[in-house]
Amino acid sequence: MRALVYTAPDCVEYREVPDPHPQPDQALVRVEATGICGSDLAGYHGKSTRRRPPLILGHEVVGRVANAITGSGLPIGQRVVVNPLQSCGFCYGCLRGRENQCSNWRLLGMDDEQGGFADLVVVDKRCLTPIPETLRISDAAMVEPLANTVHVFDMLKDYPPERLLIIGGGTQGALALMLAKSIAIPQVWVTEASSARRESARALGADTVIDGVPELVLDAVRETWPGGADAVLEAVGTAATRDLAVRAVRNGGTVVLLGLHDQRSDADFSSIVRKEVTLRGSFAYTRSDFAASLHLLVSGAISATPYVRELPLLDGPSAFARLSDAPDAVLKILLVP
Ligand SMILES: [Zn+2]
Ligand SMILES: [Zn+2]
Structure with a gap:
């Protein structure tokens, strides 16, 4: 597959990498678009201790299920957003529904979790939330932010x-x-x-x-x-x-x-x-915050569409470089494989 790989501080490269292979309880997602987050930019500049090269960044992922996932009820082709924050489920925070306070939290595009700036990404099946076909890509990618x-x-x-x-x-x-x-x-x-x-x-x-x-x-x-x-x-x-x-x-x-x-x-x-x-x-979000966010975007109560720009994944290197210079009116850049 093609992916944008963070190879050194201030450098991401668009290149061929091996396809990822999901474990039985994992989902393979064919990426529709992934948003560039401020934390991806911090990682790109070498300022994130948990983002070390070589790594595929990106955690604001919209896509489609690409494998048969047992017990998920989600068919191949189902459109989804990914909740990229993986919590352990057994620590003090998790047991109180505060997954964002998890002592063992992991995020897509961080540590050894390869992220969403790629054709395909593997995520835990619990991270998938189905979304309607009618939700614009520019709104779907804003669920996580x-x-x-x-x-x-x-x-x-x-x-x-x-x-x-x-x-x-x-x-x-x-x-x-x-x-x-x-x-x-x-x-x-x-x-x-x-x-x-x-x-x-x-x-x-x-x-x-x-x-x-x-x-x-x-x-x-x-x-x-x-x-x-x-x-x-x-x-x-x-x-x-x-x-x-x-x-x-x-x-x-x-x-x-x-x-x-x-x-x-x-x-x-x-x-x-x-x-x-x-x-x-305030740090990140709980599962219920994520669900409430999706509801706001699906209902149309909030739409950031005029301020979202879609660029091909191929243009990732220039997008990262430009975002690091002057901030402009665009609030979110989505990279589309
Ligand atoms: Zn983010
Ligand atoms: Zn936890």
Whole structure:
């Protein structure tokens, strides 16, 4: 088969590799499209300790079942999305339905699990979710990214914010904006450094869009929302944006952190204590978040289609190189074998 193989930092090669062979409880999936995730890019740059060359990256997979899988009820040819997060099923998190907190989690396109930038991919049969033929490929490939967003909003459901500040207008920030609007959060602001992405945020219905300079954001927030934002969603992960999140939230507000740019950063813990800020990390998604995400896309409540671009897998090397330069208005690039 043909595959895009990560061979060295900043290098992926489109080449012939042996076909993968599924074990009895595994599924062989013929790939329809696989989305490029920020974490694939981090791996490509050599910044992910669990993505070592040679490796086929990619975990946002849409495809069709290509082998007979006993006990799955899924026929050959069934269209599916893959839940690429494999949890152990017996640790503390798994036993409480928190597969994303699994102590032994594995992901497609990581460690020795060959990923989806290929003609074929082998996955555990439990990872398959059937999808309708009518679901556009651009929406089907967003099920996994949107599941992360569903997980974030699940954390906010006990105290639904009226004033939400989203820091970062990339894929996760934009999906959060769409979801926030679909559940009628009255005021949703987005701060973003790229002008192309600010444009997208406006088109997606953000009530206010601000350049990402922290002092400008704080001035605007304080002027319009005395006391600050009810909740801040931090979707960048730098020291500066994490600090901004804590400063922009109101007393008693919630900051959800999902950006992973910097490993460590300083925090103004005195303010966190005095303001009684709730700081929550959000990582990946549970099975029920994944199902809820699929429902949002199948029902049409959310569609990212205008912001998704399909490219042939052959163009993977240039797509990875370009994504590493300037971010543009496209929120997701899908590679199609
Ligand atoms: Zn992803
Ligand atoms: Zn587990």
